[in-house]
Amino acid sequence: MNPVVIDHLLADGSDLDTAADVVQAALRCQAAPPTESRRRYFDSFEWSLYLAGAALEEEVMGDRREVAWLDLADNGAALARQGVDVELGLAVDLPPGPVHTRLAPVLGIRRLLPMVSLACRSRTLRVLNDDDKTVVRVVLEQCRIAGEGARPEVLLPARLRIAGVRGYQREQEDATRQLEALLALQPAHAPLLLAALAATGRRPGAYSSKLDYRLDPKQPAEAALRNILLGLLDTLEANVDGTRRNLDPEFLHDLRVATRRTRSALSQVKGVLPPAIVEDFKHRFAWLQQVTGPVRDLDVYLLDFPKLKTSLPAPLRPGLDPLKDWLAAHYDGERQALAKALDSERFLALLRDWRAYLEAPSRSLAADAATPIEDVANRRIRRMFKRVIREGRAIADNSPAEDLHDLRKTCKKLRYLMEFFQSLYPTTEIKGLIKQTKVLLNNLGGFQDLAVQAQHLADTAVAMQAADAAPVEAQLAMGALISHLLEQQQRARREFARIFSGFDSEANRALFGRLFGPPTTTTSARHGAADSNRARA
Amino acid sequence: MKIVGVYSIKGGVGKTSSTVNLAYLAAEAGHRTLVWDLDPQGAASYFFRVKPKIKGGGRALLRGKRALDDIIKGTDFELLELLPADFSFRNMDILLEGAKKKPIRQLQRLLKPVVGDYDYVFFDCPPSISLMSENIFRAADALMVPLIPSTLSERTLLQLKDFLRKQEGFGALKLLPFFSMVDPERSLHQDTIERLSAKHKGVLEARIPLSPEVERMGIHRMPLPAYAPSNPASSAYRALWEEVAEAL
Numbered sequence: 042m043n044p045v046v047i048d049h050l051l052a053d054g055s056d057l058d059t060a061a062d063v064v065q066a067a068l069r070c071q072a073a074p075p076t077e078s079r080r081r082y083f084d085s086f087e088w089s090l091y092l093a094g095a096a097l098e099e100e101v102m103g104d105r106r107e108v109a110w111l112d113l114a115d116n117g118a119a120l121a122r123q124g125v126d127v128e129l130g131l132a133v134d135l136p137p138g139p140v141h142t143r144l145a146p147v148l149g150i151r152r153l154l155p156m157v158s159l160a161c162r163s164r165t166l167r168v169l170n171d172d173d174k175t176v177v178r179v180v181l182e183q184c185r186i187a188g189e190g191a192r193p194e195v196l197l198p199a200r201l202r203i204a205g206v207r208g209y210q211r212e213q214e215d216a217t218r219q220l221e222a223l224l225a226l227q228p229a230h231a232p233l234l235l236a237a238l239a240a241t242g243r244r245p246g247a248y249s250s251k252l253d254y255r256l257d258p259k260q261p262a263e264a265a266l267r268n269i270l271l272g273l274l275d276t277l278e279a280n281v282d283g284t285r286r287n288l289d290p291e292f293l294h295d296l297r298v299a300t301r302r303t304r305s306a307l308s309q310v311k312g313v314l315p316p317a318i319v320e321d322f323k324h325r326f327a328w329l330q331q332v333t334g335p336v337r338d339l340d341v342y343l344l345d346f347p348k349l350k351t352s353l354p355a356p357l358r359p360g361l362d363p364l365k366d367w368l369a370a371h372y373d374g375e376r377q378a379l380a381k382a383l384d385s386e387r388f389l390a391l392l393r394d395w396r397a398y399l400e401a402p403s404r405s406l407a408a409d410a411a412t413p414i415e416d417v418a419n420r421r422i423r424r425m426f427k428r429v430i431r432e433g434r435a436i437a438d439n440s441p442a443e444d445l446h447d448l449r450k451t452c453k454k455l456r457y458l459m460e461f462f463q464s465l466y467p468t469t470e471i472k473g474l475i476k477q478t479k480v481l482l483n484n485l486g487g488f489q490d491l492a493v494q495a496q497h498l499a500d501t502a503v504a505m506q507a508a509d510a511a512p513v514e515a516q517l518a519m520g521a522l523i524s525h526l527l528e529q530q531q532r533a534r535r536e537f538a539r540i541f542s543g544f545d546s547e548a549n550r551a552l553f554g555r556l557f558g559p560p561t562t563t564t565s566a567r568h569g570a571a572d573s574n575r576a577r578a
Numbered sequence: 579m580k581i582v583g584v585y586s587i588k589g590g591v592g593k594t595s596s597t598v599n600l601a602y603l604a605a606e607a608g609h610r611t612l613v614w615d616l617d618p619q620g621a622a623s624y625f626f627r628v629k630p631k632i633k634g635g636g637r638a639l640l641r642g643k644r645a646l647d648d649i650i651k652g653t654d655f656e657l658l659e660l661l662p663a664d665f666s667f668r669n670m671d672i673l674l675e676g677a678k679k680k681p682i683r684q685l686q687r688l689l690k691p692v693v694g695d696y697d698y699v700f701f702d703c704p705p706s707i708s709l710m711s712e713n714i715f716r717a718a719d720a721l722m723v724p725l726i727p728s729t730l731s732e733r734t735l736l737q738l739k740d741f742l743r744k745q746e747g748f749g750a751l752k753l754l755p756f757f758s759m760v761d762p763e764r765s766l767h768q769d770t771i772e773r774l775s776a777k778h779k780g781v782l783e784a785r786i787p788l789s790p791e792v793e794r795m796g797i798h799r800m801p802l803p804a805y806a807p808s809n810p811a812s813s814a815y816r817a818l819w820e821e822v823a824e825a826l
Contacts, residue, residue: 107608119656121697122608139608139697167654173799174627175654206652207659208628 045210046116047217048232051199052225057181060201060224061164064179067219070166078102080159080184082234083129084245085151086283086292091245093147095120096234097140099129108135110143117232118204129153131289150344152289156245157237158187159197168216176209177216178202186237195240200229250276250295252302252460258415262313263405265414269306269461271399273299278392284333285383287376290340297337300330305457309421312409318398325391332382335375338497342368352525353518360518367505418462423557425455429481430550433541442492445537449485456482466556474552477544484533484540491530495523580826581689581699583718587734589705591724592758594621595792595802596815597702600722602801603819605658609697612650613660616670616710620663622702626653627799628662635666636673640684646692654800659696671709685713707741715748720826724758724786727770735778754825756782756818782825784818787811
């Protein structure tokens with residue numbers, strides 16, 4: 042039986058010391074001197090810790106500073122602690138220790154950001170048995186949310202925490218019963234961190250780069266598409282600041298994915314938005330995709346670097362160091378160019394104009410603007426699926442690499458369409474199809490990315506050589522790396538036929554047919570109805 | 579989860595005080611830590627103010643009638659818990675012999691359900707070389723062996739090494755001998771330390787002094803670094819813990 046932490050709220054205006062006196066009068070206990078501490082709670086931008094049921098607390102008490110890994114399911118009980126003397130940021134910045142061990146796999150490559158800061162006064166009382174052994178801990182705590190800028194301080198309700206000690210459950214129950222009778226206690230419905238976040242108006246888990254639209258199948262296509270595009274714009278905008286400040290590589294990645302999805306939605310959901318709008322914004326988002334590319338390429342390189350290095354035989358590995366130096370040296374320049382692009386009027390106008398268009402009242406006269414989204418989705422997905430099958434079947438062992446590249450592009454379009462419209466279909470089936478499409482995409486992506494990486498390495502080697510920055514060891518190591526990448530690429534190529542036949546299976550085709558099968562009404566009939574509706578309006 | 583047995587064939591060498599203090603330091607460093615008091619004398623349980631009693635005794639434990647989860651007690655210190663001793667542990671070998679399968683892997687089996695609950699488990703082991711000890715060797719990642727700087731201690735270390743060499747499957751078990759109850763005033767201790775350190779590879783650097791403060795643990799009924807954090811013996815235990823954490 043694990044110990045349980047029970048949090049209560051003290052009645053309004055209760056004073057910690059008076060409450061402590063009540064506890065001491067009622068229970069045999071030992072009181073520690075009152076403490077003052079400053080606490081900050083951290084999470085990643087996408088709330089990775091919160092979603093894993095955990096929180097990271099940094100506490101500064103006098104000259105002692107430590108971080109604790111808290112279990113939100115047990116009212117924020119600490120599962121691990123670690124002293125720190127560094128500013129929290131990436132997982133690699135935190136020295137090895139029990140908190141690092143738990144944090145690293147949950148945080149991944151994301152950066153810890155402070156979510157809320159508290160100043161707390163606490164009193165701890167240990168309830169003792171006849172052997173003077175601690176059997177329950179009572180913690181009285183009053184915290185205020187530190188004011189930031191124009192935001193004033195917020196005083197949170199005082200709390201009384203009854204923390205169980207393993208093996209002494211009965212004692213905890215007795216103490217709880219007694220204290221509930223003596224003090225006007227209200228159950229606290231959320232751990233301190235969540236109460237503090239709620240008081241600042243922050244909603245944990247609010248950001249996700251995943252597509253999760255709830256669409257009404259009968260909704261006119263234009264309204265549904267605007268809804269999707271607005272969601273993508275929100276994601277894109279949410280990642281601009283973190284990208285500009287280079288907090289971690291995922292901001293840029295999410296920004297680029299939102300851009301790519303926007304472009305895909307614009308070009309793939311045809312006949313819904315006015316062609317002039319589609320053309321204009323397709324062009325402008327293509328620019329965004331292009332200016333964000335070089336930094337992303339370098340990010341991927343640098344993230345993959347340890348793996349690339351270990352793929353080489355040990356004696357060759359030091360030869361890659363000049364490459365890393367070269368990439369790092371170019372990184373700053375590329376970052377500055379990216380920051381400049383994100384500060385440019387061209388970018389700001391793109392966000393402004395796009396939002397203005399998406400939020401303005403509907404005015405599209407395009408052919409399918411009023412068609413129910415369900416029909417548009419079925420039609421587009423059906424067509425794209427057929428195209429994937431057609432292109433995939435045409436690929437033979439001797440087909441050129443471009444054919445696989447084209448198939449990848451088609452496949453990606455299919456995946457995005459299914460993701461945009463997934464709420465229109467039975468969850469298990471659509472998720473299964475998306476997953477299967479991802480398997481195919483992974484194979485095609487592996488093939489393509491490895492080829493690009495190998496080519497990029499070869500170009501970099503030439504550039505390094507020209508700048509006199511490639512000693513023989515570096516050239517040998519890069520040559521070996523290129524050969525390793527091309528070998529892997531060939532492996533992906535050999536696996537293609539098997540993976541594609543899984544996608545092109547009879548069962549899969551039947552499932553596609555069932556989910557996106559022929560619409561109940563004909564396209565022309567629907568158009569007619571939509572036109573007459575518009576005429577009436 | 580790392581499992582450390584604090585073990586010696588010989589009694590009275592500072593096993594229990596080392597177990598209790600190292601486990602306390604592990605928890606203080608932020609690790610979830612369990613002390614398993616395997617010694618029927620129950621001294622470690624006493625230091626943590628927990629009664630050395632398990633309902634149904636060792637038999638109920640081995641037969642799975644009492645889950646480990648129900649027996650473990652929290653201590654006065656956050657992240658530090660104790661699996662208390664029971665007087666019936668004096669007959670542990672007989673109980674282990676009675677196990678239907680793999681009598682040398684019973685401790686390992688019992689620990690399985692709590693593997694995810696702790697970062698470190700410390701066994702306070704009874705002195706002897708027995709079926710129980712073999713269970714400890716099978717379950718542990720490392721054996722810490724306290725050595726009083728004397729010829730007799732060297733003999734027990736040699737006996738242990740000899741035993742481990744002759745058995746199969748102890749290749750990965752780390753042996754971490756360290757000097758305990760060292761009297762800095764006695765030149766014989768100093769000479770022995772120098773001689774044994776030169777002769778036996780892997781003896782840890784930290785030396786636990788013979789100290790009245792360590793003996794007072796029985797009066798305070800708590801780990802030494804908890805009530806005398808700046809005592810030289812506490813510093814010695816800290817140095818020892820750092821070496822052990824590093825070795826693991």
